[in-house]
Amino acid sequence: MSGRIPDSIDPHDWARSGRQVAGTLPLATLERLCAALQDTAGEVRIALAGQVVPGKRLVLTGSASCDVTVRCQRCLEPFTLTLEAPIRLGVISHEGALAKLPDGYEPLLCPAGQELAMAQLIEDELLLVLPDYPHHADGTCGTTAVPAQQAGERRPFAALGSLRKSDPPGGHD
Ligand SMILES: [Zn+2]
Secondary structure, three states: OOOOOOEEEHHHHHHHOOOEEEEEEEEHHHHHOOOOOOEEOEEEEEEEEEEOOOOOOOEEEEEEEEEEEEEEEOOEEEEEEEEEEEEEEEEEHHHHHHHOOOOOEEEEEOOOOOOHHHHHHHHHHHHHHHHOOOOOOOOOOOOOOOOOOOOOOOOHHHHOOOOHHOOOOOOOO
């Protein structure tokens, strides 16, 4: 088990040689993902393994997970969400090979001999599991240390809040 996540990988080579790695990357290196977050501190936990599956198909499997801070779209308070992205990628070198993807795998298009940035690969997977409309679990808005109204001078989301007042705090059953 090597612990250092490489900056880039050759997916074909990884799959054929059965390479694997487990480790972490700083969340802040994933810029597109961070653009959607309230806080960029933290680490992404990564496990990735190459493999040749029946039919001589090349695949990468593993997982990427991290705790991220997002703003609840119901109560507008930040909260922590755990993103867990399963990785099941079939490595293909051209679109013509799409039909050969093993069942249950997403295509990873990469010409043979070319390398892909690891951060980008992982980021794509995490963006897929990041909700478009993150919110606290039903009925739990306002139960998690919501700071007592800090006599707000700056409330950039006040307008947004007035658009969505359908959920009375702790109201319905
Ligand atoms: Zn909420």
